[in-house]
Amino acid sequence: MGCCGKIAKGAAGVTKAVTHIDRPVANVIEARRMLCRVCEHAVPCPAVPARKCFCDRCDCILRAKTAVASEACPAGKWAAHQHPPPVTTDSVMSVTTALEGNPAP
Numbered sequence: 001m002g003c004c005g006k007i008a009k010g011a012a013g014v015t016k017a018v019t020h021i022d023r024p025v026a027n028v029i030e031a032r033r034m035l036c037r038v039c040e041h042a043v044p045c046p047a048v049p050a051r052k053c054f055c056d057r058c059d060c061i062l063r064a065k066t067a068v069a070s071e072a073c074p075a076g077k078w079a080a081h082q083h084p085p086p087v088t089t090d091s092v093m094s095v096t097t098a099l100e101g102n103p104a105p
Helices: 003-019 026-037 089-101
Strands: 042-044 052-055
Touching: 026 052
Parallel strands: none
Antiparallel strands: 042 052
């Protein structure tokens, strides 16, 4: 991916993280951040060297990348998190039909 592509992807990821669009559950975020804190690719923050802020594999901001469900670690340490499918009229109807055919005791 070229420089402009990386910038565009990074901007989209930061926007998703800040606006909480495509956000995984809190325990997924914390698990990802724990893995990043000890990763050999994590780069310290300039202002707080004890804290890890960036990834040298994808040049991302770790706090933003770990807070977006559809993102994955470029080193393969954590995968994209899949949200459950949205509830639709069709899915409700199929459950209702199944229940009507198999009433509970």
